[in-house]
Amino acid sequence: xxxxxxxxxxxxxxxxxxxxxxxxxxxxxxxxxxxxxxxxxxxxxxxxxxxxxxxxxxxxxxxxxxxxxxxxxxxxxxxxxxxxxxxxxxxxxxxxxxxxxxxxxxxxxxxxxxxxxxxxxxxxxxxxxxxxxxxxxxxxxxxxxxxxxxxxxxxxxxxxxx
Amino acid sequence: xxxxxxxxxxxxxxxxxxxxxxxxxxxxxxxxxxxxxxxxxxxxxxxxxxxxxxxxxxxxxxxxxxxxxxxxxxxxxxxxxxxxxxxxxxxxxxxxxxxxxxxxxxxxxxxxxxxxxxxxxxxxxxxxxxxxxxxxxxxxxxxxxxxxxxxxxxxxxxxxxxxxxxxxxxxxxxxxxxxxxxxxxxxxxxxxxxxxxxxxxxxxxxxxxxxxxxxxxxxxxxxxxxxxxxxxxxxxxxxxxxxxxxxxxxxxxxxxxxxxxxxxxxxxxxxxxxxxxxxxxxxxxxxxxxxx
Ligand SMILES: Cc1cc2nc3c(=O)[nH]c(=O)nc-3n(C[C@H](O)[C@H](O)[C@H](O)COP(=O)(O)OP(=O)(O)OC[C@H]3O[C@@H](n4cnc5c(N)ncnc54)[C@H](O)[C@@H]3O)c2cc1C
Ligand code: FES
Ligand code: FES
Numbered sequence: 001x002x003x004x005x006x007x008x009x010x011x012x013x014x015x016x017x018x019x020x021x022x023x024x025x026x027x028x029x030x031x032x033x034x035x036x037x038x039x040x041x042x043x044x045x046x047x048x049x050x051x052x053x054x055x056x057x058x059x060x061x062x063x064x065x066x067x068x069x070x071x072x073x074x075x076x077x078x079x080x081x082x083x084x085x086x087x088x089x090x091x092x093x094x095x096x097x098x099x100x101x102x103x104x105x106x107x108x109x110x111x112x113x114x115x116x117x118x119x120x121x122x123x124x125x126x127x128x129x130x131x132x133x134x135x136x137x138x139x140x141x142x143x144x145x146x147x148x149x150x151x152x153x154x155x156x157x158x159x160x161x162x
Numbered sequence: 163x164x165x166x167x168x169x170x171x172x173x174x175x176x177x178x179x180x181x182x183x184x185x186x187x188x189x190x191x192x193x194x195x196x197x198x199x200x201x202x203x204x205x206x207x208x209x210x211x212x213x214x215x216x217x218x219x220x221x222x223x224x225x226x227x228x229x230x231x232x233x234x235x236x237x238x239x240x241x242x243x244x245x246x247x248x249x250x251x252x253x254x255x256x257x258x259x260x261x262x263x264x265x266x267x268x269x270x271x272x273x274x275x276x277x278x279x280x281x282x283x284x285x286x287x288x289x290x291x292x293x294x295x296x297x298x299x300x301x302x303x304x305x306x307x308x309x310x311x312x313x314x315x316x317x318x319x320x321x322x323x324x325x326x327x328x329x330x331x332x333x334x335x336x337x338x339x340x341x342x343x344x345x346x347x348x349x350x351x352x353x354x355x356x357x358x359x360x361x362x363x364x365x366x367x368x369x370x371x372x373x374x375x376x377x378x379x380x381x382x383x384x385x386x387x388x389x390x391x392x393x394x395x396x397x398x399x400x401x402x403x404x405x406x407x408x409x410x411x412x413x414x415x416x417x418x419x420x421x422x423x424x425x426x427x428x429x430x431x432x433x434x435x436x437x438x439x440x441x442x443x444x445x446x447x448x449x450x451x452x453x454x
Contacts, residue, residue, distance in 0.1 A: 021167050
């Protein structure tokens with residue numbers, strides 16, 4: 001067993017577990033169960049998180065590799081109790097149905113918007129190519145991001161290492 | 163999750179010497195970005211035991227250059243390759259390969275050393291690297307060797323790599339060959355990014371005064387390993403590019419490849435596709451050069 005320190009959604013915490021334990025499980029074991037498991041094989045993006053500002057699949061990362069890293073999950077997006085503009089846009093546009101893919105979609109969109117504040121449809125598609133939704137189809141999710149552009153509200157970064 | 167987690171260990175040395183020492187003392191397997199290994203882990207197919215993580219070894223990261231070559235640390239990710247200006251300006255096939263490997267989350271984590279060492283016949287970067295005559299450095303505690311990537315793959319999943327060796331660096335020579343350079347990278351798969359290639363095609367041709375001054379064709383998923391099409395290269399080098407030669411190349415390529423039927427595609431389809439791709443891209447080059 002190992003114990004390492006990470007910053008999870010701006011809070012310094014200790015994670016304890018086996019070195020090869022999947023980061024996905026370590027995060028969920030802290031009670032932050034927003035991050036979901038879909039495939040467990042890097043294909044679906046349900047487990048997407050930002051690790052030191054980079055979009056990664058937490059199902060593919062062993063605990064021992066994240067010592068001193070900064071992790072952002074879907075729980076880190078809202079500003080206190082208020083949903084951020086991206087989350088509100090998903091609500092308005094019907095970008096979520098059952099919600100399983102939504103945390104991953106929001107995290108992948110956050111990464112995308114940090115790179116391209118006003119992304120084109122092509123950029124959105126490429127940015128979300130590793131995230132699957134089995135409910136709404138992808139159109140409403142893409143529209144949720146485009147809607148943000150129309151309102152001209154640029155997304156503000158949440159990770160200090162971005 | 164099919165694996166029993168407590169039966170695995172992952173040690174994380176923070177410099178290359180430490181890692182090489184550990185490798186010389188006990189039986190551990192290497193672990194880089196984990197994007198191949200964690201899939202095996204999840205499905206219960208990863209051999210139990212002790213692994214050595216390379217992730218914290220900064221000597222293995224990043225892209226640099228000297229007078230003769232560009233050096234890519236084995237731990238460099240696809241994303242870092244995509245964003246590198248040196249690579250963008252000199253090795254477009256490698257950029258194309260990095261772009262079609264997985265989706266963004268895979269590109270942020272998967273490493274070029276892992277792609278080479280995983281030895282999949284369907285790996286997407288070796289066909290591009292082979293077109294640039296890449297070499298790799300492998301090190302153990304006592305010595306290091308620099309070998310041609312084209313000689314590194316011995317057979318299906320068999321590498322010229324000892325259990326105590328680490329791939330530390332990939333070298334791309336800055337060779338200037340006279341003429342106009344054409345390069346085409348084409349991955350045939352069900353979806354470009356996430357899917358495993360049915361055929362991966364990487365072509366680099368340099369034409370001077372209508373003569374083929376340089377010809378390299380890297381291929382994936384059509385042989386037990388990723389390969390260079392050596393027979394076809396012999397046929398083409400030094401010749402004038404014509405329609406007749408293109409037809410000959412389409413036949414010659416069958417001597418270079420030995421595809422199989424598997425769940426992704428059939429041998430027949432792979433042969434046909436490879437022939438069609440050669441025809442298509444050489445015709446494009448021919449067209450460009452018939453106006454000059
Ligand atoms: C969803 C998904 C999509 C993918 N899509 C593609 C794709 O389109 N094209 C493609 O080619 N691949 C693809 N892959 C496979 C994988 O991402 C790549 O092969 C990646 O480059 C592996 O690198 P890694 O660092 O993650 O390797 P790891 O999983 O850490 O290791 C892979 C192997 O390489 C060995 N190894 C790693 N580094 C070294 C080193 N420095 N020296 C010696 N041995 C070493 C390890 O021991 C292991 O055997 C995909 C994977 C997933 C999960
Ligand atoms: S659960 Fe990690 S990508 Fe599907
Ligand atoms: S909302 Fe159900 S999977 Fe996307």
